[in-house]
Amino acid sequence: MDKQLELLQGTLDMLILKATSLGPLHGYGILLRIQQISKDRLEIQQGSLYPALYRLEHQGWITSEWGESENKRKAKYYRLTAAGKRRLQSETDNWNRMAEVIAGILGAKPEEV
Numbered sequence: 024m025d026k027q028l029e030l031l032q033g034t035l036d037m038l039i040l041k042a043t044s045l046g047p048l049h050g051y052g053i054l055l056r057i058q059q060i061s062k063d064r065l066e067i068q069q070g071s072l073y074p075a076l077y078r079l080e081h082q083g084w085i086t087s088e089w090g091e092s093e094n095k096r097k098a099k100y101y102r103l104t105a106a107g108k109r110r111l112q113s114e115t116d117n118w119n120r121m122a123e124v125i126a127g128i129l130g131a132k133p134e135e136v
Contacts, residue, residue, distance in 0.1 A: 036079060
């Protein structure tokens with residue numbers, strides 16, 4: 024099995040919300056945080072990340088401000104808003120319900136159908 028898994032459609036927003044819920048991060052920091060939490064099993068492409076950050080900010084789920092990165096460069100830092108916290112909770116609940124349903128389906132035996 025490959026070390027890294029493919030990101031399922033529609034999960035990037037949820038992962039970004041989770042990463043920013045752990046503290047403000049610049050864009051590349053969000054990529055690294057998701058990789059770290061997933062123990063390097065997920066890798067987000069920058070080409071996917073930045074449009075998602077724009078979309079989440081436009082929806083009011085994250086906010087940004089300019090700051091200085093660790094290497095003294097200007098960077099945009101993102102943090103979760105109150106609306107983003109509610110959205111993350113809702114997405115987490117939906118994800119867990121769906122995972123439970125799919126696990127039940129995959130675990131079905133012929134005598135149970």
